[in-house]
Amino acid sequence: MSCYLLCENIELKAGYNTLISSFSLKLYSKESIALIGPNGSGKTSLLRVLAGISRPYKGKIFVMEEELWPINNIRNEHYSVFLTNIPSLLMDHCVLWNLEFYTESYGLKFSKEEYSSALSKVNLEGRESQSARTLSTGQKRRLSLAALYLIKPNIILADEPTNGLDESGCNLCIQIFNELSQKNMSSILIATHDQKLIQWCQKTISLEEFIPKPSIEKKLVKKLL
Numbered sequence: 001m002s003c004y005l006l007c008e009n010i011e012l013k014a015g016y017n018t019l020i021s022s023f024s025l026k027l028y029s030k031e032s033i034a035l036i037g038p039n040g041s042g043k044t045s046l047l048r049v050l051a052g053i054s055r056p057y058k059g060k061i062f063v064m065e066e067e068l069w070p071i072n073n074i075r076n077e078h079y080s081v082f083l084t085n086i087p088s089l090l091m092d093h094c095v096l097w098n099l100e101f102y103t104e105s106y107g108l109k110f111s112k113e114e115y116s117s118a119l120s121k122v123n124l125e126g127r128e129s130q131s132a133r134t135l136s137t138g139q140k141r142r143l144s145l146a147a148l149y150l151i152k153p154n155i156i157l158a159d160e161p162t163n164g165l166d167e168s169g170c171n172l173c174i175q176i177f178n179e180l181s182q183k184n185m186s187s188i189l190i191a192t193h194d195q196k197l198i199q200w201c202q203k204t205i206s207l208e209e210f211i212p213k214p215s216i217e218k219k220l221v222k223k224l225l
């Protein structure tokens with residue numbers, strides 16, 4: 001199996017605080033890993049770094065064997081997708097425009113019928129001309145899933161993809177991830193608190209293990225304060 005995403009000894013900081021240290025990961029084709037950890041443990045920050053949106057303080061990242069930094073050549077290639085959803089939707093544009101925009105940013109163009117069929121898959125049929133702003137939270141998630149289904153990226157980095165989805169939406173999300181992993185050999189890294197999604201993943205990595213422990217000096221200062 002090919003290793004699609006590799007990172008070694010990653011250290012992340014938020015301001016002066018070290019969020020995560022010595023984090024390494026190998027993500028193979030068809031593999032699905034759940035990234036878990038309490039609120040604020042750095043799951044989103046890590047996904048942003050792995051997607052090439054921000055740089056790690058330390059460590060190396062390889063996407064399909066290409067090193068991500070010092071220059072990010074990876075963005076907008078057919079490599080990874082970052083399922084942030086709502087903020088990345090262009091609210092003043094309609095559903096179809098958003099879908100075209102997402103797929104074209106990966107160099108992919110589809111027929112009107114193919115876009116409509118992807119919308120039907122996520123239960124948004126007939127909503128092509130509706131403004132993205134007027135979609136409900138769950139419908140915005142569904143629109144992101146339709147884009148994901150069309151793009152079929154090799155690497156999927158999903159940040160709490162089932163947030164705001166009802167039960168059928170959660171099942172649909174798992175079904176799409178399953179299809180992409182089985183038929184497209186996609187590898188999937190999911191930051192989530194959703195037990196059903198965690199159970200679906202083949203592996204779980206807890207970020208808690210990579211949160212640096214406060215030194216004795218720091219503990220002492222805290223106690224004295």
Ligand SMILES: Nc1ncnc2c1ncn2[C@@H]1O[C@H](COP(=O)(O)OP(=O)(O)OP(=O)(O)O)[C@@H](O)[C@H]1O
Binds near residue numbers: 015040042043045046
């Ligand atoms: N730009 C920033 N400046 C300062 N602190 C930041 C910044 N971005 C994130 N942080 C801090 O980094 C920590 C990790 O945030 P992050 O969103 O990665 O956590 P998370 O594990 O995804 O949390 P949740 O489970 O709540 O989604 C938080 O304490 C957050 O306040």
